[in-house]
Amino acid sequence: MLKTVLAPYFxxxxxxxxxxxxxxxxxxxxxxxxxHELKRTVLSGGKHLRPLTVFIASELGQVSENEALILAASxxxxxxxxxCHDDVLDGASxxxxxxxxxxxxxxxxxxxxxxxxxxxxxxxxxxxxxxxVVETASAMIASLSKGEWTQxxxxxxxxxxxxxxxxxALHKTASLFSWAFMSPFLLAPHAKKExxxxxxxxxxxxxxxxxxxxxxxDFSKDSGKxxxxxxxxxxxxxxxxxxxxxxxxxxxxxxxxxxxxxxxxYDYFAQALQKAREQAHEHIQQSAKAxxxxxxxxxxxxxxxxxxxxxxxxxxx
Numbered sequence: 632m633l634k635t636v637l638a639p640y641f642x643x644x645x646x647x648x649x650x651x652x653x654x655x656x657x658x659x660x661x662x663x664x665x666x667h668e669l670k671r672t673v674l675s676g677g678k679h680l681r682p683l684t685v686f687i688a689s690e691l692g693q694v695s696e697n698e699a700l701i702l703a704a705s706x707x708x709x710x711x712x713x714x715c716h717d718d719v720l721d722g723a724s725x726x727x728x729x730x731x732x733x734x735x736x737x738x739x740x741x742x743x744x745x746x747x748x749x750x751x752x753x754x755x756x757x758x759x760x761x762x763x764v765v766e767t768a769s770a771m772i773a774s775l776s777k778g779e780w781t782q783x784x785x786x787x788x789x790x791x792x793x794x795x796x797x798x799x800a801l802h803k804t805a806s807l808f809s810w811a812f813m814s815p816f817l818l819a820p821h822a823k824k825e826x827x828x829x830x831x832x833x834x835x836x837x838x839x840x841x842x843x844x845x846x847x848x849d850f851s852k853d854s855g856k857x858x859x860x861x862x863x864x865x866x867x868x869x870x871x872x873x874x875x876x877x878x879x880x881x882x883x884x885x886x887x888x889x890x891x892x893x894x895x896x897y898d899y900f901a902q903a904l905q906k907a908r909e910q911a912h913e914h915i916q917q918s919a920k921a922x923x924x925x926x927x928x929x930x931x932x933x934x935x936x937x938x939x940x941x942x943x944x945x946x947x948x
Contacts, residue, residue, distance in 0.1 A: 647696060651700060651707065655708070657755070665743075672731065673712075673715055673732070680940070682707050683940070684808065685812070691815075693819060699815060701756065702764070708752040712748035713775050714726065716742060718734075718741060719738045720779060753765060764814055771810040774801075775806060781799050785867070786864065789886075789887060790885055791872055800842040803842070805838030808841065812834030832918070833918050835918075836917040840944060840945075843907055846868035847870060847907050850870055908948045
């Protein structure tokens with residue numbers, strides 16, 4: 632849906648996004664078999680939201696198209712790699728209306744496919760000969776794993792201290808958005824430290840908002856996927872945590888006195904959903920504020936696309 636809405640605003644990013652698809656072809660030279668499986672699953676489409684943020688930031692930072700394509704391709708490959716692993720961890724069988732790699736090829740092949748993408752994304756970045764770009768990308772990949780580790784530990788121990796849900800979102804979702812928007816400024820010839828920090832904030836706040844929206848959709852009747860997925864697995868996201876906190880039920884949850892599946896009822900979460908919406912709005916405002924400062928040259932097209940992304944995100948809640 633978001634990709635369709637953004638389509639009229641892609642130009643001049645439209646050509647870059649088209650070239651992005653071609654830039655994955657080098658994976659075929661590394662392994663035609665793995666490439667074929669990736670191309671029909673995790674690299675088959677999607678919103679390309681992370682590459683789009685790379686192209687916007689590259690325009691603001693005046694980074695060359697070739698450099699932007701390398702960054703964007705690596706961002707999408709890292710995202711796709713995380714999906715390969717996530718589907719195994721979640722036991723998912725469908726993604727983008729097609730069977731997942733783990734469903735068709737087994738968990739081992741899916742994990743190996745993710746590892747393949749992670750390693751080649753870093754190899755791809757080495758073309759830029761910029762240590763900061765590779766170093767921050769490596770740290771970001773580690774952050775993705777840390778987020779999954781923390782979430783799984785919370786699920787197993789049934790202990791979600793205050794602030795931990797946002798910490799998980801910072802690692803799992805916001806870290807990649809943050810890197811995608813910041814990395815072009817690491818290459819920008821005249822970028823100041825303040826601009827790099829602002830770019831990092833734009834991406835991080837956008838990523839946090841994106842995760843909250845995704846959490847809210849889990850409680851939507853019109854989401855197009857199975858509702859209450861996290862709750863059924865005993866995972867608390869920002870909506871369910873808000874609910875248990877408001878109802879003074881966290882301690883009972885920690886003690887194992889609550890079966891989360893008993894709470895899979897839309898009517899329970901109205902107040903918690905409203906709080907989550909307010910949190911998403913706040914993160915969008917913080918992202919937009921940093922973007923406005925960063926966009927000193929008043930690039931109208933970049934501003935228009937960025938505004939459209941944030942507006943469409945908020946429409947989903």
